[in-house]
Amino acid sequence: MIWETIRLAVQAIFRNTMRSVLTVLGIVIGVAAVIAMVTVGEGSSSQVTADVEKLGTNILMVMPGGMDQGPGTQSVAKAFKLKDVEAIIDQIGSVDTAAPYAQTSMTAIFGPESTTTQVVGTDNRYLDAVDWPLVMGRQFLSTEETSGRAVCIIGETVRQKLFGNTNPVGETIRLSSLTCEVVGLLEAKGASSFGTDQDDVIGLPIKTFQRRISGNSDVAMMFVSVQDGKSTDRAKTDIEALMRERRRISEGEDDDFTVMDMKQIAAMLSGITNVLTGLLSAVAAVSLLVGGIGIMNIMLVSVTERTREIGIRLAVGAQSGQVLMQFLVEAIVLSVIGGLIGIVLGLMLAIFASNLMAIPFAPNPAVVGGAFLFSAVVGVIFGYFPARRAARLDPIEALRHQ
Amino acid sequence: MVDAAPLIEFREVAKIYGKGEAEVRALDGASFKIETGEFVAIMGPSGSGKSTAMNLIGCLDSPTSGEYLFHGVPVASLDREQRALLRRNYLGFVFQGYNLLARASALENVELPLIYKGVGRAERKQRALDALSKVGLKGREHHTPSELSGGQQQRVAIARALIGNPDVILADEPTGNLDTKMSREIMDLLCGLNDNEGMTIIMVTHEEDMAEYAHRLIWMVDGKVERDGKPTGGGGKR
Numbered sequence: 001m002i003w004e005t006i007r008l009a010v011q012a013i014f015r016n017t018m019r020s021v022l023t024v025l026g027i028v029i030g031v032a033a034v035i036a037m038v039t040v041g042e043g044s045s046s047q048v049t050a051d052v053e054k055l056g057t058n059i060l061m062v063m064p065g066g067m068d069q070g071p072g073t074q075s076v077a078k079a080f081k082l083k084d085v086e087a088i089i090d091q092i093g094s095v096d097t098a099a100p101y102a103q104t105s106m107t108a109i110f111g112p113e114s115t116t117t118q119v120v121g122t123d124n125r126y127l128d129a130v131d132w133p134l135v136m137g138r139q140f141l142s143t144e145e146t147s148g149r150a151v152c153i154i155g156e157t158v159r160q161k162l163f164g165n166t167n168p169v170g171e172t173i174r175l176s177s178l179t180c181e182v183v184g185l186l187e188a189k190g191a192s193s194f195g196t197d198q199d200d201v202i203g204l205p206i207k208t209f210q211r212r213i214s215g216n217s218d219v220a221m222m223f224v225s226v227q228d229g230k231s232t233d234r235a236k237t238d239i240e241a242l243m244r245e246r247r248r249i250s251e252g253e254d255d256d257f258t259v260m261d262m263k264q265i266a267a268m269l270s271g272i273t274n275v276l277t278g279l280l281s282a283v284a285a286v287s288l289l290v291g292g293i294g295i296m297n298i299m300l301v302s303v304t305e306r307t308r309e310i311g312i313r314l315a316v317g318a319q320s321g322q323v324l325m326q327f328l329v330e331a332i333v334l335s336v337i338g339g340l341i342g343i344v345l346g347l348m349l350a351i352f353a354s355n356l357m358a359i360p361f362a363p364n365p366a367v368v369g370g371a372f373l374f375s376a377v378v379g380v381i382f383g384y385f386p387a388r389r390a391a392r393l394d395p396i397e398a399l400r401h402q
Numbered sequence: 403m404v405d406a407a408p409l410i411e412f413r414e415v416a417k418i419y420g421k422g423e424a425e426v427r428a429l430d431g432a433s434f435k436i437e438t439g440e441f442v443a444i445m446g447p448s449g450s451g452k453s454t455a456m457n458l459i460g461c462l463d464s465p466t467s468g469e470y471l472f473h474g475v476p477v478a479s480l481d482r483e484q485r486a487l488l489r490r491n492y493l494g495f496v497f498q499g500y501n502l503l504a505r506a507s508a509l510e511n512v513e514l515p516l517i518y519k520g521v522g523r524a525e526r527k528q529r530a531l532d533a534l535s536k537v538g539l540k541g542r543e544h545h546t547p548s549e550l551s552g553g554q555q556q557r558v559a560i561a562r563a564l565i566g567n568p569d570v571i572l573a574d575e576p577t578g579n580l581d582t583k584m585s586r587e588i589m590d591l592l593c594g595l596n597d598n599e600g601m602t603i604i605m606v607t608h609e610e611d612m613a614e615y616a617h618r619l620i621w622m623v624d625g626k627v628e629r630d631g632k633p634t635g636g637g638g639k640r
Contacts, residue, residue: 004517015505305504312501315462316515316562317490319483396462399501
């Protein structure tokens with residue numbers, strides 16, 4: 001009997017193609033939108049986390065500016081000096097190494113070619129800490145680092161723009177008034193999670209950067225790498241204590257600098273992407289709701305025709321329970337078809353978008369199931385309840401329904 | 403069933419629509435008996451309650467007061483689902499507006515009562531084909547109602563009424579939407595069922611001509627039976 005009912009429901013669905021398609025469409029769009037949005041959102045979130053973790057979970061970043069002022073508010077807080085970097089290396093046992101970091105945006109020129117890029121002052125320890133190998137040339141020599149010679153290491157994007165595919169090592173480029181020799185080429189890293197090109201960079205020894213470009217002895221930021229197996233939390237506390245002492249912050253005063261570990265940065269970044277995912281999901285949920293309203297409209301519009309149909313069925317001897325079962329099964333079959341198409345379409349959209357944005361494809365079974373269930377519930381409610389009202393009428397009233 | 407009881411008996415049946423000032427007494431104490439094998443026409447001016455009486459006989463509607471006995475069983479004692487079973491097993495309907503499922507083929511329309519009887523697919527199809535050929539629609543099994551003429555649609559409806567082997571066919575203005583020639587064909591079909599198979603037929607009509615096909619005429623006025631006997635012309639159309 002149940003197979004008979006399902007067969008009849010499927011028959012009824014195909015007999016009224018237009019109504020069925022319109023009903024299913026609402027479910028399909030709603031389910032597909034939710035699944036695509038949430039999947040892409042979660043994919044980009046896990047991409048951010050992965051990117052940060054690639055930098056190394058044993059990395060700490062030390063920035064001027066208190067937590068409450070927001071990290072990076074250098075204008076308020078005093079900048080670090082190279083001596084601070086050395087102090088961290090010398091005085092904190094669990095630290096493997098530390099590197100200074102300062103950057104500015106400049107135009108680099110080679111022959112007729114020019115490009116605006118990020119110029120970073122640092123040293124070899126930075127490249128080691130973040131594990132960034134060279135594909136051509138060499139790192140800075142220690143004499144170049146100490147004397148502040150005009151040499152640089154360039155990223156792949158800068159090489160493409162200035163040199164094309166030729167070997168840049170040994171050439172000299174111009175950064176405003178500074179002429180410097182290219183000694184190395186960094187391995188291509190690609191875009192970061194926020195779409196910034198990590199290879200669009202020129203690295204100089206920090207002393208060269210301070211003397212010839214920034215004109216001061218400031219270090220905007222320090223990268224500290226903690227020895228393997230040593231607690232980053234412990235290292236962080238030690239660095240905080242050392243910096244408070246060096247910056248003469250008296251007891252009770254807040255820090256005017258911030259030490260962040262990668263876990264915190266990852267949490268912060270994935271917090272941002274979670275907000276975005278939430279927003280997108282809200283938009284998708286609205287479209288699911290609109291889909292539901294669409295289903296409701298189609299079902300209500302067809303109620304006149306269906307009420308007469310119910311009257312006919314009751315007149316030839318159908319019990320209300322049998323009529324209701326038919327309508328319930330019809331609504332479920334429609335919702336299931338719509339839900340499945342929606343899932344497939346949503347996942348396909350998500351795969352397409354993930355490829356386009358170069359993020360991992362991260363389907364969430366809970367969201368897939370939830371969207372499916374919601375559409376099924378909407379379909380059943382709006383398919384079933386008008387039918388139930390009609391099936392409870394006296395048959396003659398259902399037959400007379402205009 | 404005790405065969406002493408008439409097939410259908412109305413005792414002072416009333417049906418009142420609305421309340422107070424707006425009250426309409428569609429049926430106002432109608433009494434009659436109908437025996438198995440009869441061909442009864444129910445006539446009367448509009449508003450006389452003839453269609454209401456038909457809907458009550460068909461258990462499509464419930465009376466306000468009075469008693470309706472079917473095979474001696476008071477229908478008021480049956481619940482909704484039991485009345486559905488009564489319709490399914492003992493009654494066949496033919497309506498003025500045909501009341502076919504618009505998107506289903508003739509065959510599927512005729513099969514419909516058997517689905518609810520739980521008859522298997524193969525048997526259902528065979529019996530529906532037989533019923534359709536009996537009403538002269540062989541070769542039109544797969545047409546939908548919109549592809550059939552009014553007369554043909556009404557034949558489909560008659561086949562649907564017949565297929566469950568009912569005790570009585572209830573025809574409410576079966577020729578109301580048809581021209582004279584088609585009307586005559588439908589009436590011949592109903593008469594044939596009555597003559598050859600002893601099928602009980604109760605028909606509501608407002609056309610004197612059609613009533614002449616019946617054995618017996620119940621004439622209703624203002625919700626009451628005013629005259630009950632031979633048709634005016636003596637049933638000479640047979």
